[in-house]
Amino acid sequence: MSPKITEVQVRDIRFPTSLDMDGSDSLNLGDYSATYVTVHTDTGLTGNGLTFTNGRGNEIVVAAVHALKHHVIGRRLAEITGNLSGFFRDLTVDNQLRWLGPEKGILHMATGALINGVWDLWAKREGKPMWKHLADMSPEQIVNAIDFTYITDALTPDEALAILKSREDGKEEREAEMLRDGFPAYTTSTGWLGYSDDKVRRLCRQAMSDGWTAFKMKVGRNLEDNIRRAALMREEIGSNRLLMMDANQCWDVGEAIDQMKALAVFDPWWIEEPTSPDDVLGHAAIQRAITPIRVATGEVVQNRVIFKQMLQANAIRFLQVDSCRMGGVNEVLPVLLMAAKFGVPVCPHAGGVGLCEYVQHISIFDYIAIGASLEDRVCEYVDHLHEHFVDPCIVKNARYIAPTRPGYSITIKPESLDAYEFPGGRVWRKLQGVA
Amino acid sequence: MSPKITEVQVRDIRFPTSLDMDGSDSLNLGDYSATYVTVHTDTGLTGNGLTFTNGRGNEIVVAAVHALKHHVIGRRLAEITGNLSGFFRDLTVDNQLRWLGPEKGILHMATGALINGVWDLWAKREGKPMWKHLADMSPEQIVNAIDFTYITDALTPDEALAILKSREDGKEEREAEMLRDGFPAYTTSTGWLGYSDDKVRRLCRQAMSDGWTAFKMKVGRNLEDNIRRAALMREEIGSNRLLMMDANQCWDVGEAIDQMKALAVFDPWWIEEPTSPDDVLGHAAIQRAITPIRVATGEVVQNRVIFKQMLQANAIRFLQVDSCRMGGVNEVLPVLLMAAKFGVPVCPHAGGVGLCEYVQHISIFDYIAIGASLEDRVCEYVDHLHEHFVDPCIVKNARYIAPTRPGYSITIKPESLDAYEFPGGRVWRKLQGVA
Numbered sequence: 070m071s072p073k074i075t076e077v078q079v080r081d082i083r084f085p086t087s088l089d090m091d092g093s094d095s096l097n098l099g100d101y102s103a104t105y106v107t108v109h110t111d112t113g114l115t116g117n118g119l120t121f122t123n124g125r126g127n128e129i130v131v132a133a134v135h136a137l138k139h140h141v142i143g144r145r146l147a148e149i150t151g152n153l154s155g156f157f158r159d160l161t162v163d164n165q166l167r168w169l170g171p172e173k174g175i176l177h178m179a180t181g182a183l184i185n186g187v188w189d190l191w192a193k194r195e196g197k198p199m200w201k202h203l204a205d206m207s208p209e210q211i212v213n214a215i216d217f218t219y220i221t222d223a224l225t226p227d228e229a230l231a232i233l234k235s236r237e238d239g240k241e242e243r244e245a246e247m248l249r250d251g252f253p254a255y256t257t258s259t260g261w262l263g264y265s266d267d268k269v270r271r272l273c274r275q276a277m278s279d280g281w282t283a284f285k286m287k288v289g290r291n292l293e294d295n296i297r298r299a300a301l302m303r304e305e306i307g308s309n310r311l312l313m314m315d316a317n318q319c320w321d322v323g324e325a326i327d328q329m330k331a332l333a334v335f336d337p338w339w340i341e342e343p344t345s346p347d348d349v350l351g352h353a354a355i356q357r358a359i360t361p362i363r364v365a366t367g368e369v370v371q372n373r374v375i376f377k378q379m380l381q382a383n384a385i386r387f388l389q390v391d392s393c394r395m396g397g398v399n400e401v402l403p404v405l406l407m408a409a410k411f412g413v414p415v416c417p418h419a420g421g422v423g424l425c426e427y428v429q430h431i432s433i434f435d436y437i438a439i440g441a442s443l444e445d446r447v448c449e450y451v452d453h454l455h456e457h458f459v460d461p462c463i464v465k466n467a468r469y470i471a472p473t474r475p476g477y478s479i480t481i482k483p484e485s486l487d488a489y490e491f492p493g494g495r496v497w498r499k500l501q502g503v504a
Numbered sequence: 505m506s507p508k509i510t511e512v513q514v515r516d517i518r519f520p521t522s523l524d525m526d527g528s529d530s531l532n533l534g535d536y537s538a539t540y541v542t543v544h545t546d547t548g549l550t551g552n553g554l555t556f557t558n559g560r561g562n563e564i565v566v567a568a569v570h571a572l573k574h575h576v577i578g579r580r581l582a583e584i585t586g587n588l589s590g591f592f593r594d595l596t597v598d599n600q601l602r603w604l605g606p607e608k609g610i611l612h613m614a615t616g617a618l619i620n621g622v623w624d625l626w627a628k629r630e631g632k633p634m635w636k637h638l639a640d641m642s643p644e645q646i647v648n649a650i651d652f653t654y655i656t657d658a659l660t661p662d663e664a665l666a667i668l669k670s671r672e673d674g675k676e677e678r679e680a681e682m683l684r685d686g687f688p689a690y691t692t693s694t695g696w697l698g699y700s701d702d703k704v705r706r707l708c709r710q711a712m713s714d715g716w717t718a719f720k721m722k723v724g725r726n727l728e729d730n731i732r733r734a735a736l737m738r739e740e741i742g743s744n745r746l747l748m749m750d751a752n753q754c755w756d757v758g759e760a761i762d763q764m765k766a767l768a769v770f771d772p773w774w775i776e777e778p779t780s781p782d783d784v785l786g787h788a789a790i791q792r793a794i795t796p797i798r799v800a801t802g803e804v805v806q807n808r809v810i811f812k813q814m815l816q817a818n819a820i821r822f823l824q825v826d827s828c829r830m831g832g833v834n835e836v837l838p839v840l841l842m843a844a845k846f847g848v849p850v851c852p853h854a855g856g857v858g859l860c861e862y863v864q865h866i867s868i869f870d871y872i873a874i875g876a877s878l879e880d881r882v883c884e885y886v887d888h889l890h891e892h893f894v895d896p897c898i899v900k901n902a903r904y905i906a907p908t909r910p911g912y913s914i915t916i917k918p919e920s921l922d923a924y925e926f927p928g929g930r931v932w933r934k935l936q937g938v939a
């Protein structure tokens with residue numbers, strides 16, 4: 070018998086990262102946090118999923134998982150996996166909760182945590198790492214996992230199937246390559262906005278000696294500051310390494326164009342999140358104005374409908390899918406397929422807590438089964454908080470090594486869960502001066 | 505001294521409307537609910553705001569208000585009203601909570617409830633109904649209330665000021681007209697999807713005898729059903745009254761075009777929410793394909809950035825702003841101004857609980873100070889749940905009569921709050937069989 074889901078447990082886990090200005094950018098300064106889900110079954114097998122948040126408000130996402138969990142509890146895994154698009158719609162078209170989205174923000178992030186928890190359970194049951202589990206699914210199974218609602222004007226089920234079938238040649242070679250060499254990564258650990266110039270220089274040198282060849286820096290609203298920091302980064306990494314810039318949505322459309330024209334001299338490979346993640350037409354206007362610099366976005370794109378339009382409008386040259394802001398694996402799949410159809414490389418968003426663990430699977434699966442190229446592909450890497458994971462990602466020579474343990478690599482160590490639970494865990498009690 | 509905000513109280517209020525299929529459409533069947541905010545001050549004066557939800561999940565929005573309320577508590581009203589755009593940004597650019605939006609979904613709805621609560625407090629302090637309080641603000645004060653972030657490519661502060669100044673002529677006459685005649689309304693009470701044909705016929709006849717001249721019907725995915733119901737409605741209301749159709753997002757882009765081509769024979773004045781509220785390009789494609797039928801949307805549009813694009817892309821011919829899905833009055837203002845700039849009439853969304861009470865103020869203010877025309881303007885009206893309000897909207901001869909009591913008309917009677925509080929109120933205890 071297929072395992073029956075008996076309970077969904079949700080925990081509010083927070084790491085006090087704001088104390089060190091890690092993760093500081095033009096708009097965010099947070100405590101990296103996770104709404105952490107454990108899907109329990111009657112066989113004892115469990116699945117884990119999380120969605121990443123930035124500290125305060127994590128409790129709201131926890132409440133949202135509780136509001137959604139009745140769609141999961143009591144069902145057998147095989148019943149869910151036999152109708153994955155139906156499962157997705159059970160969660161996203163709930164006739165009362167839907168009003169609170171639809172398919173965006175807190176409710177959709179909670180949906181992503183739950184859906185990823187079920188996929189982790191499934192991969193563990195199959196005894197495969199998530200990327201391998203996905204790569205072993207037939208084109209028909211992948212297509213059946215997708216809810217095509219609102220995207221058929223850009224990608225039909227038949228087109229999706231044709232893309233997947235056209236990539237079947239060479240899958241084995243690409244899988245062997247991933248196991249042998251891994252997937253190319255870039256580092257964001259060097260250029261946080263809150264770091265001093267000295268710290269940035271030191272981190273750049275360290276990163277180069279570790280083999281990194283692509284570096285991301287944060288930019289803000291002050292152009293002089295951006296110029297000074299870009300010159301510093303470029304001086305450290307030289308002209309042959311890649312420099313990416315990340316504005317974290319701090320500009321209006323005209324401001325983004327002006328800033329990037331002034332920063333073009335530093336040869337940025339991409340400008341990430343130049344403006345509101347909701348502004349498809351704005352991104353398109355920026356891309357037209359600043360070509361050949363390329364526009365990238367995705368970490369805060371709410372769902373497949375916005376990504377669809379970003380592609381239709383030629384608004385982006387890199388698609389930075391996130392693993393848990395949208396509706397989990399089910400919604401990542403159509404985004405990867407639309408990117409392939411429109412010829413835009415996928416360079417996933419990572420960092421935070423658990424995002425690197427998640428996205429390595431997405432990038433490796435994308436390479437094996439959909440994207441089928443490494444050209445212009447790099448997956449983000451940030452060296453934070455990996456020590457809390459049972460199966461932490463491993464990066465060697467600036468490449469993600471394909472994970473081999475079953476599941477989605479997102480299970481957190483029990484002792485870390487207990488220590489960082491908010492507000493009652495040991496770490497938080499100590500920070501708040503409670504014995 | 506200006507009142508100091510001492511406390512923000514939040515209550516989970518739900519009305520069991522799903523029992524009668526009121527409000528049923530292609531995707532929603534809910535219990536009309538409110539996340540109900542009371543802003544208390546040290547003078548005893550209070551302000552109320554609510555955001556409308558559809559039942560389950562209301563507790564998540566309540567949690568979101570609690571997460572945001574520290575931005576309000578402890579401040580004096582005059583400090584807030586002296587820097588309204590700054591106040592808006594305190595709530596929307598919180599450096600940890602922002603990750604959960606930004607400016608969309610649950611977090612933004614909670615923001616709207618809080619912001620409207622402060623505006624209600626302010627209008628009550630001034631002793632004016634909200635529409636009059638807004639109409640009496642100077643063009644400069646209105647512009648200073650707006651956060652122009654992400655919209656300067658469509659509307660600059662100077663342009664906004666010019667629009668407001670250009671409408672100063674005739675303001676007094678339009679105000680007198682509103683007090684005398686009221687603002688034109690249309691009714692949605694006749695055509696809910698869950699109603700029987702007989703009930704629809706009966707409601708149409710009743711509505712015509714009450715003086716209604718514009719009627720909205722719900723449509724779904726079944727074309728035959730839509731045709732049958734449209735024929736019935738058209739037969740009842742005749743060819744000279746306006747018939748609007750509302751798909752509540754149930755179609756993909758191609759499907760919307762096919763359906764509306766088939767339904768064109770019934771001469772619909774508009775098609776509302778033909779597809780995903782996030783799909784700017786999709787709405788534009790539908791509008792191009794089905795002209796002269798006009799596309800309308802807005803009740804689920806998440807923020808000013810999506811409305812901006814809907815206007816830039818010529819995607820809609822009616823803008824249906826909602827009073828509490830976005831960031832309250834502060835965000836309604838730039839949307840009204842952008843609509844005026846692009847020449848698109850504003851026909852606000854109402855219904856639910858409290859939305860009619862809210863939007864009458866928006867429509868009347870828009871007419872007096874921004875839109876300055878009644879051509880193609882109708883404000884939605886649904887005859888539900890008004891009896892619970894201290895100052896319920898009054899509709900006579902299919903027109904909203906301008907309210908005269910101070911505030912935003914959104915204060916619910918204490919006895920209704922107690923009876924419908926979820927889950928402990930009398931009504932819910934009875935429904936759940938608890939003594």
